[in-house]
Amino acid sequence: MGLWDSYRMRLRRKRLRLRALRKRHELSPVTDRTAQIRPDHVLVFSTQRNEMARLPWFLKYYRGLGADHFLFVDNDSDDGSREYLSQQPDVSVWSTGASYRASRFGMDWMNALLRRHGHGHWTLTVDPDELLVYPFCDTRPLAGLTDWLDSCGIKAFPAMLLDMYPKGPIGEATYTPGQDPLEVLPWFDAGNYTISRNWGYNNLWIQGGPRARVFFRDQPGRAPALNKIPLVRWHRRYVYASSTHNLLPRGLNLVFDDMGGEKSSGVLLHTKFLPTFPAKADEELSRRQHYGDSREYIAYAAVLDGDADLWCRYSEKYINWRQLEILGLMSKGNWA
Amino acid sequence: MSMGVIMLVHTALDRAAQMARHWARAGCPVVIHVDRRVPDAPYGAFRRALADLPDIAFSSRHRCEWGTWGLVAATLDASRVMLDRHDVRHVYLASGACLPLRPVADLQDYLADHPETDFIESAATADVPWTVGGLNHERFTLFFPVSWRRNKPLFDALVAGQRALGLRRRAPRGVVPHMGSQWWCLTSRTLRAILDSPDRRAHDAYFRRTWIPDESYFQSLARLYATEIEARSLTLSKFDFQGKPHIFYDDHLQLLRRSDCFVARKIWPRANRLYAAFLGEGLPPAIRQDPQPGKIDRVFAKAVERRLRGRPGLYMQSRFPRLGHENGVTAGRYAVFHGFEPLHDGFCAWLADATGARVHGRLFSPERAHFAEGEAVGPGALTDDAGLRDYNPKAFLTNLLWNSRGMQHCFLYGPDDTPEILWHIARDPNARISVVSGAWAVPLWRSDAPFDVVRARAAKLQRAEAAMIDALRAPDVKARVRIQTMAEYLEAPAETLKSIVAEIGWRDGADRSASPSTVELLGFGQFLQRLRNEGMDPYLAGDFPLLSSTPRQPEPRRYIAS
Known part of the structure; x- marks a missing residue:
């Protein structure tokens, strides 16, 4: 990587930061409790739209892990979720009616909030349908992980997306808000992921899982990216470049070992395929606010019409993080 | 106290x-x-x-x-x-x-x-x-006036400078x-x-x-x-x-x-x-x-x-070794076969019975991945879809072996199959590749196609197979490779097969005397000769006799006690 490329990356980072600065004005505070934030707090950043079904469990789950404060951008919800979030004692909410797509799928808003409130904190940037699992998460709180990362001088912690799905047609199961979504979606693909190295950003590009297997059979190159770096010791110089898939400066993306060793990593359990999914897919198809002209949702619609079942004989049923570690989806690294 | x-x-x-x-x-x-x-x-x-x-x-x-x-x-x-x-x-x-x-x-x-x-x-x-950090006795023979944590570049420069000057401190007397x-x-x-x-x-x-x-x-x-x-x-x-x-x-x-x-x-x-x-x-x-x-x-x-060191054969979000630093390209041993199936009816079934291994068909065939027992989905929810597989064939193979590590795998591979995987297999010390060359001529011989079509097809197959064999003979190949011509192999197929199975390991209770039946080759020699007569020398099949159904038997050895 030459000087010229480094310079280009630097320009790109500055541009993204400026963009975030500009998009900040699209956010208007609904409830601002950020005065509660203490220097050692772990902060959760999230964008949501009409996720009332997922939010109760989302908050419960991350509070259980020891997250100290939540910062939400509400994108024009009309299902009561904004009001619900405003009532939570540890949540700050901003709202916007601006275009999700024009804000690079919410990332400009996230970058703006991260820059304003994340500096110096461990920040976890996740969607409401992403639940973080990391080594020892059943016995050690998030602060245990972040303290350890600090002691190792590690600034970013990766967690790939793991699509969870039910057995049987997606729309058929029932889910009540507040319920553990994994009771409805306990299945996942254990070992059909493909990885290539993105030398421009230094990150790995991971694809595969049920979405590639069922929806993107004919165009595997377009299957969604699953690599994510959600947990970062934030500095105001940083930006997320494309979703939480990669960051700038790109040294932050070197979350993997390329000499044979294993660094520590976690998994984001992706609860996209709750029973609400077919309706949501329809809606998103008409809104066309998602990545790549909502290509993903077009593919879903094509298959979901036939009541697709993502489950197969070799689907794996989720037990705990140790299982994911043994399967090689995540690693303890040298954390013991 | x-x-x-x-x-x-x-x-x-x-x-x-x-x-x-x-x-x-x-x-x-x-x-x-x-x-x-x-x-x-x-x-x-x-x-x-x-x-x-x-x-x-x-x-x-x-x-x-x-x-x-x-x-x-x-x-x-x-x-x-x-x-x-x-x-x-x-x-x-x-x-x-x-x-x-x-x-x-x-x-x-x-x-x-x-x-x-x-x-x-x-x-x-x-x-x-x-x-840690490469300094051993030099901890005591150089000067370290600055903190390593706070000023790494200066620290390193001072170490390098003192090395260049050949500085050596001496410990106080007796220490x-x-x-x-x-x-x-x-x-x-x-x-x-x-x-x-x-x-x-x-x-x-x-x-x-x-x-x-x-x-x-x-x-x-x-x-x-x-x-x-x-x-x-x-x-x-x-x-x-x-x-x-x-x-x-x-x-x-x-x-x-x-x-x-x-x-x-x-x-x-x-x-x-x-x-x-x-x-x-x-x-x-x-x-x-x-x-x-x-x-x-x-x-x-x-x-x-x-x-x-990581877990050998694992490629994941926080372990993605560069070529050559894998510490095990794949998670376990596997065997690859080419040219056996046309010569033996039920070769895969026999191999599965003899070894107890997962014996797949042509995993990398152009139409789909032929998993053992014809399954549409394999371990780890890998699908048999050729497009998904060929999107990253190396990941397909490493995933398959990782997902069912602890299990032996065998599969067939031919020159028609996904070409780029061969390079990776050949450089994997876990791979045992057995090739019988020229066996592609047997299905051609049996086909009803007009002879000029057969001749053209034979030439194409032979070129492809020759290229494959060249690739397996490259100097940096790390797999264990065994290449025989069809004629050599057919002199004593049971012996070759037994040594192959012995390398993989016999299944407990397997019938060690059973061999797969070899197809009847009466008239095959004439077929090869006809190809030769048409100017297409099937040299990869080896030195096949013209008339007999099996290749020329070696002269019986004589043992003379002296």
């Missing part, structure tokens, strides 16, 4: 206070050194919190940066305070993140049983590979540099001898400019003055590959209990269960046993191994 405790404290002052109280309550005088970098307000609060305890003293504060002299200076000052104020037999050096795992009385008894013994890990530098854990328990006699040594100035001047003197000052000088050194630390403290201490959490409770160690570090300050369990009233009854840190050693050694 048998034992005094020196505590070095720099963070988590509340836990440190709890520890100091614990030591003091057990009757140990405590001298505390608090890092100068701790601001005055928390330091003041910390002192006030311990003000009610008469046997706790504070020594003058130094800046304690990792690997610098400050830690030694702090320890020396605190030792002086301890020895001046208290008449103790042993002095235990601990930190604020230490936690006694056994009642303090246990430790006191243990030390009373070893009144003359100095417990200090201390090994001659030439004999230990512990060092042989030794290294070991920073956490020791010395007799006050040894400690006093170190403090009051007539050569103290020389010692301090020398070690002040070595690197990480806290791991060598007392460790070297104890060798001069101790009468009885037990070269191990009573503090259980494990270090990772970067020289940072491993941290103990709540879930280590059972592991720590069973270790029978006296003191462990470093404890995560928020490991409430550990503190409650080991500092609470309900401590297990005294056990007169020597520490057994072996199990904990293994846990942490495995963690370091995983960080440095």
Whole structure:
């Protein structure tokens, strides 16, 4: 990587930061409790739209892990979720009616909030349908992980997306808000992921899982990216470049070992395929606010019409993080 | 008073206070050194919190940066305070993140049983590979005036410069540099001898400019003055590959209990269960046993191994080795066959029965991946879809082997199949590739197609197979490759097959005498000759006889006793 490329990356980072600065004005505070934030707090950043079904469990789950404060951008919800979030004692909410797509799928808003409130904190940037699992998460709180990362001088912690799905047609199961979504979606693909190295950003590009297997059979190159770096010791110089898939400066993306060793990593359990999914897919198809002209949702619609079942004989049923570690989806690294 | 405790404290002052109280309550005088970098307000609060305890003293504060002299200076000052104020037999050096795992009385008894013994890990530098950062004996032969943590470039430049100048410091007379854990328990006699040594100035001047003197000052000088050194630390403290201490959490409770160690570090300050369990009233009854840190050693050694070497054959989000650094390209051994199937009916079924392995068909065939038993989905939810497979064929293979590691895999491969995978298979020491060349002619011979079509097809197949064989004979091939022409192979197919199965391993209870039936080849020789007559020499089939159904038998050997 030459000087010229480094310079280009630097320009790109500055541009993204400026963009975030500009998009900040699209956010208007609904409830601002950020005065509660203490220097050692772990902060959760999230964008949501009409996720009332997922939010109760989302908050419960991350509070259980020891997250100290939540910062939400509400994108024009009309299902009561904004009001619900405003009532939570540890949540700050901003709202916007601006275009999700024009804000690079919410990332400009996230970058703006991260820059304003994340500096110096461990920040976890996740969607409401992403639940973080990391080594020892059943016995050690998030602060245990972040303290350890600090002691190792590690600034970013990766967690790939793991699509969870039910057995049987997606729309058929029932889910009540507040319920553990994994009771409805306990299945996942254990070992059909493909990885290539993105030398421009230094990150790995991971694809595969049920979405590639069922929806993107004919165009595997377009299957969604699953690599994510959600947990970062934030500095105001940083930006997320494309979703939480990669960051700038790109040294932050070197979350993997390329000499044979294993660094520590976690998994984001992706609860996209709750029973609400077919309706949501329809809606998103008409809104066309998602990545790549909502290509993903077009593919879903094509298959979901036939009541697709993502489950197969070799689907794996989720037990705990140790299982994911043994399967090689995540690693303890040298954390013991 | 048998034992005094020196505590070095720099963070988590509340836990440190709890520890100091614990030591003091057990009757140990405590001298505390608090890092100068701790601001005055928390330091003041910390002192006030311990003000009610008469046997706790504070020594003058130094800046304690990792690997610098400050830690030694702090320890020396605190030792002086301890020895001046208290008449103790042993002095235990601990930190604020230490936690006694056994009642303090246990430790006191243990030390009373070893009144003359100095417990200090201390090994001659030439004999230990512990060092991190490539500096071993140079720790003691170069000058280290700047902190490695704070100014790495300057640190490295100074090291390089001194190397270039050929600088070599000499240790003070009588001192042989030794290294070991920073956490020791010395007799006050040894400690006093170190403090009051007539050569103290020389010692301090020398070690002040070595690197990480806290791991060598007392460790070297104890060798001069101790009468009885037990070269191990009573503090259980494990270090990772970067020289940072491993941290103990709540879930280590059972592991720590069973270790029978006296003191462990470093404890995560928020490991409430550990503190409650080991500092609470309900401590297990005294056990007169020597520490057994072996199990904990293994846990942490495995963690370091995983960080440095990883799991062979695994490619994932935090392990993606470059070519050549895989430490195992794939997760297990597998066998690849080419040219056997046209010669034997039911070859795959026979192989599966003989070996008990997963025998797939053509995994990389253009239409789909033929998994064993014709499944549409394979281990790990890999699909048989050719497009998905060929999107990243290497990942397909490594995934398959990783997903069902512990199981042997066999599959067929031919020149028509996904070409780029061959390069990877050929460079994988786990692969055993067996090739019978020219066997593609058998289906052609049996086909009803017009001869000019057959001839053209034969030429194409032979070119493709020749290219494949060339690839398998490349100089950097790491797989085990066996290539025979069809004629060679058919001289004694059972022998070849048996040695192949023997390499994979016979299934328990397999019928070792059974061989797959070889197809009838009567007239095949003429077919080859006809190809030859048409100007297309099927040389890869080998030297096939014109008339007989099997290749020419070698002359029977004669054994003459002389």
